[in-house]
Amino acid sequence: MDGAVRSGAIKPPPGYYMEWSGQYQFMEDVNKRLAVIVPLTLIIIFLLLYLNFGSLAETLVIMLCLPFSVVGGIWLVHWLGYNMSVAVAVGFIALAGLAAETGVVMLVYLNMAYEKRKKDGLMRDHGDLIEAIIEGAVMRIRPKMMVVSCLILGLLPIMWSTGVGSGPMKRLAAPMIGGLVSSTVLTLIVIPVVYAMLKKTGERV
16 A cells, blocks of 8 residues: 555545554554664673673673573464563563573583582693583573573463463563574573683683
């Protein structure tokens, strides 16, 4: 319709004009706000992580969890047949904080194992570094899975709800559930490898 008006196929009478309104106009306004809110959210998460760890490199390692989480969030939203909406967008924003939390848990345990071995004088070569990473990433996988499981189990009842207002709530929870699954799996695989590369080069910014 809009294209037909612009091309001249449809000519409104003098003094009249046509514009899209309703949900379309609402989504246009929301997209403009999200263009500000999403980068601001990522900046705040980055600053909080940097203030906590005091290391640019370790902060960037945790920020790797965010794209990992987006993969699972998009997959589950697509699988459920949900379109992009305000609720889905808010779910992805909340997912950023949850994904950073899983990354923090992993990095904290890796640092604990590394510092303990270093303090005991057992950090002599690359083999000792690998053993420390295995201790931090694998042997303490239970508390990490407990954290993620509690988050997911807390969101699952929303997906099973059928009452009034359950539709938007499901669309809000779907990105978080899917993102937590992919973020956890990829975090357990990728972050230890990146951490090993970081410590091997002795980089600490």
